[in-house]
Amino acid sequence: MKVRFDRIARIQAAMRERGWIAIVILNHDDYRYLFGTDRTQPRALIPFQGPPELIAFTGEEPELRASLAEGKVRVFGSVGGQIHDVVGRLREIAAAAPAAWASDGRFKVGLQMWFGTPAFLVDLFRQVNPEVEVVSSDPVMDPLRTIKEADELALMTEAQRIAGLGMDRARELLRPGATAHQIATEATYAMMRAGAEGTSTPIYVNFGVETCMLHGRLSPEPVEPGQLALIDLTPQVDGYCANLARTFVVGEPDARQAELIATYREIVVAVRAGMRPGVTTSDLDGMAKGVCVAHGFGDYQVYGIGHGIGLRFEEPPASTIIPPHKNLPLAEGMTVTIGHPVLAIPGFGGVRFEDVYRVGASGPEILFDYPIEPIIPA
């Protein structure tokens, strides 16, 4: 384990500024970010001061201790059960905190509330810690997490490169009669062999009218000549997520398919030209809108042209999940996709081309430049 004491210190400083007594980590992504590794039920407690604490099950403790820099991290296995250990520790931490931090006698504790945090765990946490006010840890974590360091960018670039290998394999197999499951199987294999741990979301392979679905999982019927085929790959490397979506037509596209493809290409160009620090995803949607309207597709535009990405498949600005995020200004060093929503004619089919970019001072820097070549000769 490469514990990132630098990041932990910044988080503790941000907690003290806000008067929070602790952040409790129940998520893979924050755990990886702070402890440089992962385990299945990651549990840690970052008090507002002092060493971070890992919460282990009996039997896991020696192995965790062995992997840690001595003395700087506390590990405690379950005696009365993890839940009660945490309750007890939070009481001790609260006792050492400035009384002024409490409001109505309750101290604030940050929890991540994202997809990886099950609702029942938060409910249970609230129930057993009545003297604690649970707050979202986002305001402390996001300012650090959204701005990617060099080592993070390297892993994300590698993940995106691996997504490209998966897409190469998928494209190779995309011939009339191929099934979505075959393509997903072979693309997964190609990506794992190249070093991916797996994927952050299921692989999406959709044919024909199913390309209208925002994310349609795997189409049940084999691909037919002339159908749109939409493939979205999300391999992970050391927890860092890639996101590469391409749309293909096996054979010659018809007029509407060609128009959708041409429009989406223009959307990507327009949004790339406008992406820079200070701009919001709502602004980017505005740029996409101009293109959609010009092509007569104004009614079909789905908002949320880009979203943040990193150790989570969707991070702030998570414009398609948390509506207020559409007004978050981009900052230099953020990693953001362009090409998230499908542009679909209902009942017909849809198109998208999605890549990951770093927000650079003067514009977007694509992590891995995978070609957009939608037409597969029949």
Next chain:
Amino acid sequence: MKVRFDRIARIQAAMRERGWIAIVILNHDDYRYLFGTDRTQPRALIPFQGPPELIAFTGEEPELRASLAEGKVRVFGSVGGQIHDVVGRLREIAAAAPAAWASDGRFKVGLQMWFGTPAFLVDLFRQVNPEVEVVSSDPVMDPLRTIKEADELALMTEAQRIAGLGMDRARELLRPGATAHQIATEATYAMMRAGAEGTSTPIYVNFGVETCMLHGRLSPEPVEPGQLALIDLTPQVDGYCANLARTFVVGEPDARQAELIATYREIVVAVRAGMRPGVTTSDLDGMAKGVCVAHGFGDYQVYGIGHGIGLRFEEPPASTIIPPHKNLPLAEGMTVTIGHPVLAIPGFGGVRFEDVYRVGASGPEILFDYPIEPIIPA
């Protein structure tokens, strides 16, 4: 889509008995159970009476409608946004409900709160529906979901068979120098080629002291001769989960390894002999305890020898997640694993053998009888 109107009718009857106005489905597993298919952001509303309702994004609506039995399912795409559509519908449903169902003016709505339900979504739901009391949907869903029908058992058996193919492949590769990532890659490929959609959890491949971890993900270093190797596979077929764990030693086990292996084999025999309707997982843990104590491993026993399994990788009785579940009596037709917790000597290594069983009237029926052959000749 094969909408299961029979299941929906039973759920509606159970809701009316409890005076709930609706269940809102945000989960893959409930969605599959009721609508016979899956999509990435499954959203449905089951009112206490009348047709079930699917909530779609713009553009998805025609495709969803096309796949539905006409007239019996309502579909609505986002106009004011999904959230507001749901708020509006719940108000309409409440207006048609018996006033006596409300307490303090609030009507009850069931939500699943399991791992697949993100905490922020439940918080958001509560925030926008202040006139609704959110309750866990478990009391309505569990009685149906835990008792498996014949088609469900067939899919679970197929998933377990596929897990066996993955384990065959893993065992084949388990030679000194093999990496956990290689084994996971090849086992995943073998299972997907055989029809698995993917896995319900990451694949766990752990070597040496890392076999102590309850679930250790992938060991970073290659396997060495004489090390314990623990492999846990969880392929899914049509959403139904398998769970097959085996422990191996490459070469001749030493005395402690042999003793752990012999003990776990005895645990499995003892628990199989005792599993029947009416027994709780706490009772099963008691049977395992006898074996552990007899071998001098009493201090190392981790409770939760079995857990329910189905469309979720852990279902009621979810003895290792929800402590009160350890006192739920098993019923005929439930599907439950035996062999969940690792029996580990801290700092040394651990062993487990896990399979899935149907609780039969007179004892457990193993879904797929995969051999326990822990010694791999070096």
